[in-house]
Amino acid sequence: MLAIKNNIMAENAARQLGLSYDALAQSIERLSSGLRINSAKDDAAGLAVRELMRADIAMIQQGARNAQDGISMLQTMEGAMAVIDDTLIRMKELAEQAATGSYSDQQRRIMNNEFGELRDEITRIAQRTEFNETSMLDCASGSQTIHFGVDSGGTASSVAVSTVDVTATTLGITSAISLTSTSNAATALTTVTTAIKAKDSARASFGYNMNRLEKSANVLGIQAENMMASESRVSDVDVATEMATLTRNQVLSQAGVSMLAQANTMPQMALNLLR
Structure with missing residues (x-):
């Protein structure tokens, strides 16, 4: 439906574009850090398990150094x-x-x-x-x-x-x-x-x-x-899988930008009908 006051298509395109950008940012963060879990929001249970493992690893490594001493x-x-x-x-x-x-x-x-x-x-x-x-x-x-x-x-x-x-x-x-x-x-x-x-x-x-x-x-x-x-x-991140996800999110982001630009022209098209 063509409308002048509310551009629902643009709102929807903007929301989808935001989701694509968030997913793209997450993929970039994972690939740059090498970690699948960078914060609790990524995987709360996995983060808890990882931190316990890291603590145990640090203890074991120090124990090995103690033995060498x-x-x-x-x-x-x-x-x-x-x-x-x-x-x-x-x-x-x-x-x-x-x-x-x-x-x-x-x-x-x-x-x-x-x-x-x-x-x-x-x-x-x-x-x-x-x-x-x-x-x-x-x-x-x-x-x-x-x-x-x-x-x-x-x-x-x-x-x-x-x-x-x-x-x-x-x-x-x-x-x-x-x-x-x-x-x-x-x-x-x-x-x-x-x-x-x-x-x-x-x-x-x-x-x-x-x-x-x-x-x-x-x-x-x-x-x-x-x-x-x-x-x-x-x-740790699966690099191959995450690269595929990154590429998909890049395509979605580019498509989202194009669709948002198209949606923003819809009110102008409605005005043209009134002339």
Whole structure:
């Protein structure tokens, strides 16, 4: 119907054009962001699921970094213990050397001086071995908890790495232990052997904790990959489908502009009939 006062055709064309523009803008937003869900209005339930997944992914990735930090800490402790190990081996060698009667007292004093220096070096290494400003080898009563997320039941996953005290005094190699005589050297030999066994026990715990953390870091990496794949399926845009939608909306928008222009001429056509 031709009318002068109300142009219903133009109103309808304008409304349809607005819808086409909104759909076109949404397609452009999705393609430019790479996401199917950019706000709650796109998919409220999907957005909630995606955000929960993103939180879990962030937690898992941080847990993997925590595990790697724990491995670095254990490697630091292991490296220091390796030096202490070599030092104890040299001390045992000196004790065995001094225990034989073929050396003079003067020669034993020279051996004893080296023995004392090595004893002090063990204590120095133990006291100076730190990770993130935390002493690791001169504190037997402490522990460091390496936390790497929670399981599906909400239970925390962690490894408690015990700090140890491997200073010379704690290992039993006090200043009273000397190589000044064959009998003293024999006592020192027994003491150093006991110290090596105590050190080996502590060092072994580093090994199995390191293995556990390495396996945990690998598992966490796989979990993060799987979770990211799931999150992608929920929120990422299907580029091929969205490009088809974009093209359709572009055509509709262009057609809408043309039809609106045509509809706006209808009142003028009605006026022409009155002339």
